[in-house]
Amino acid sequence: MPKVLISDELSPRAVEIFKERGVDVDVKVGLKPDQLRAIIGAYDGLAIRSATKVTAEVLAVAEKLKVVGRAGIGVDNVDIKAATARGVVVMNTPFGNAITTAEHAIALMFAVARQVPAADASTQAGKWEKNRFMGSELSFKTLGLIGCGNIGSIVAERAIGLKMRVAAYDPFLSEERAQALGVDKVTLDELIARADFISIHTPLTEQTRNILGRERLMKTRKGVRIVNCARGGLVDELAVRDLLISGHIAGAAFDVFSEEPAKQNVLFGAPNLVCTPHLGASTVEAQENVALQVAEQMSDYLMTGAVANSLNMPNVSAEDAPRLAPYLKLAENLGSFAGQLTETGIKAVSIEYEGTVAALNVKPLTQAVITGLLRPQLENVNMVNAPILARERGVDVAEVKHDRDSDYQTQITVTVTTERRTRSVSGTLFGGKRPRLVYIKGIEIEAEFAPNMLYITNDDKPGFIGRLGALLGDTGVNIATFHLGRDKPGGEAIALVAVDQKLDGALVDRIGALDGVTQAKALAF
Ligand SMILES: NC(=O)C1=CN([C@@H]2O[C@H](COP(=O)(O)OP(=O)(O)OC[C@H]3O[C@@H](n4cnc5c(N)ncnc54)[C@H](O)[C@@H]3O)[C@@H](O)[C@H]2O)C=CC1
Numbered sequence: 001m002p003k004v005l006i007s008d009e010l011s012p013r014a015v016e017i018f019k020e021r022g023v024d025v026d027v028k029v030g031l032k033p034d035q036l037r038a039i040i041g042a043y044d045g046l047a048i049r050s051a052t053k054v055t056a057e058v059l060a061v062a063e064k065l066k067v068v069g070r071a072g073i074g075v076d077n078v079d080i081k082a083a084t085a086r087g088v089v090v091m092n093t094p095f096g097n098a099i100t101t102a103e104h105a106i107a108l109m110f111a112v113a114r115q116v117p118a119a120d121a122s123t124q125a126g127k128w129e130k131n132r133f134m135g136s137e138l139s140f141k142t143l144g145l146i147g148c149g150n151i152g153s154i155v156a157e158r159a160i161g162l163k164m165r166v167a168a169y170d171p172f173l174s175e176e177r178a179q180a181l182g183v184d185k186v187t188l189d190e191l192i193a194r195a196d197f198i199s200i201h202t203p204l205t206e207q208t209r210n211i212l213g214r215e216r217l218m219k220t221r222k223g224v225r226i227v228n229c230a231r232g233g234l235v236d237e238l239a240v241r242d243l244l245i246s247g248h249i250a251g252a253a254f255d256v257f258s259e260e261p262a263k264q265n266v267l268f269g270a271p272n273l274v275c276t277p278h279l280g281a282s283t284v285e286a287q288e289n290v291a292l293q294v295a296e297q298m299s300d301y302l303m304t305g306a307v308a309n310s311l312n313m314p315n316v317s318a319e320d321a322p323r324l325a326p327y328l329k330l331a332e333n334l335g336s337f338a339g340q341l342t343e344t345g346i347k348a349v350s351i352e353y354e355g356t357v358a359a360l361n362v363k364p365l366t367q368a369v370i371t372g373l374l375r376p377q378l379e380n381v382n383m384v385n386a387p388i389l390a391r392e393r394g395v396d397v398a399e400v401k402h403d404r405d406s407d408y409q410t411q412i413t414v415t416v417t418t419e420r421r422t423r424s425v426s427g428t429l430f431g432g433k434r435p436r437l438v439y440i441k442g443i444e445i446e447a448e449f450a451p452n453m454l455y456i457t458n459d460d461k462p463g464f465i466g467r468l469g470a471l472l473g474d475t476g477v478n479i480a481t482f483h484l485g486r487d488k489p490g491g492e493a494i495a496l497v498a499v500d501q502k503l504d505g506a507l508v509d510r511i512g513a514l515d516g517v518t519q520a521k522a523l524a525f
């Protein structure tokens with residue numbers, strides 16, 4: 001039974017779902033990094049929010065880990081590169097807390113516009129400072145949104161409902177989408193020049209880090225109010241403090257900080273500052289949503305191989321997962337066959353899908369082919385990191401779906417181009433389940449993949465089979481199956497021999513030296 005660790009505060013629904021789906025679960029919240037490292041080796045899955053840091057050091061000792069599930073959106077606390085390198089699928093729940101977070105941004109906007117927290121503290125202290133708290137209306141003010149994805153667009157809709165004008169800077173926002181939302185698509189400079197309120201909703205990336213830096217903040221309109229409900233590090237906290245003190249910025253609200261938990265921060269104590277402790281996603285509704293969703297997604301992956309909302313793997317639906325399983329084996333074996341025969345640098349690989357398989361989601365199959373192809377050359381290749389490794393090595397990967405009948409009801413062909421040659425190999429599934437090789441270099445051959453195989457190309461001349469059989473017999477190698485194919489009588493022939501034991505290099509060399517043999521290679525599957 002797979003076992004999952006929940007290491008951050010999650011709704012108890014998550015535990016129920018894991019158990020209902022047959023996944024064992026431990027809840028250990030508040031672990032220090034070394035405590036997490038000490039126990040992570042026992043788990044197949046790790047369910048987190050933003051507190052647990054899934055670093056390369058944690059992943060390095062996570063021997064069994066297959067999936068990290070983020071009950072929420074931001075995954076900047078997960079080293080996705082390191083997870084990918086280790087074949088760990090990282091998934092999040094991209095929608096479950098979006099409304100809640102957008103509502104928090106709107107709440108913070110009102111809070112800074114009317115200084116609600118300071119007015120509350122003063123009133124409850126018995127001061128009745130009616131003249132001290134002069135606010136600003138939101139109606140007809142311009143809200144500048146930096147980032148207009150899931151949360152940004154919900155903020156936009158709500159703000160338009162409040163009669164605000166909305167200008168959005170988001171390089172990936174299409175003009176059509178902007179129009180549909182009723183927002184002006186603007187440049188960042190335009191936004192800075194126009195906005196009365198700025199709310200930021202981008203992930204923290206190398207491009208967005210410090211996107212509201214001191215220089216830009218100084219170019220904002222005097223009296224601007226700023227809300228950061230996305231990530232610490234997007235806004236220069238020290239500059240905001242200085243500009244709040246100088247009065248250039250009229251108010252700022254921060255839910256997220258450059259260092260969390262933010263027990264101390266340069267912003268604290270600045271005038272007209274409103275802070276919350278990363279509460280954007282903290283509503284009963286959102287926490288139910290994300291806990292339920294992450295537990296379902298992780299259980300599905302661990303129990304069936306279905307992948308949803310992954311940041312480093314193509315999605316595989318629960319319906320597709322069982323249908324893809326035998327094809328994954330076939331795809332990896334075909335890739336492996338080609339990879340084991342390849343002795344020089346791979347320049348390109350083309351993967352063609354024909355018949356029944358062409359109607360499936362073939363992305364994971366392509367990844368399985370590349371995994372098999374690269375494994376003979378690379379130690380740590382897996383379904384998750386294979387495409388990246390191929391790209392890093394300059395291997396051009398083409399995926400082709402043919403809308404035509406093939407010789408077999410379903411067929412995958414892998415064609416590998418190396419510095420020296422182009423070689424193709426095709427396979428099918430017998431009975432919808434059992435992988436079979438059907439063509440090698442266009443030569444028809446029907447063979448199963450066996451743990452130990454001998455691949456031989458030779459001239460099609462009488463006497464060869466006898467010589468090979470005698471040599472194998474003399475050296476005590478038992479033949480399990482023997483398959484032959486040739487392009488034409490007297491032309492190029494192929495023999496694929498399954499044997500009962502691992503073949504040693506010296507014997508393979510002797511086979512290679514037999515009269516008429518052009519290549520002999522031991523293969524393992
Ligand atoms: N305070 C909290 O508790 C919560 C915070 N968040 C944060 O909110 C962020 C936004 O979440 P979603 O809207 O769901 O993400 P999303 O991925 O749907 O939207 C992000 C948007 O930012 C845009 N973007 C990317 N690079 C940009 C750049 N250089 N300049 C301008 N725009 C850029 C993208 O095109 C995308 O439209 C998350 O990444 C997360 O960090 C999310 C949930 C809760």
Ligand SMILES: O=C(O)C(=O)COP(=O)(O)O
Pocket residue numbers: 049050051071072073074075097278279280281282
């Ligand atoms: O979903 C997100 O990105 C959040 O920032 C929410 O964080 P949390 O789960 O409340 O620690």
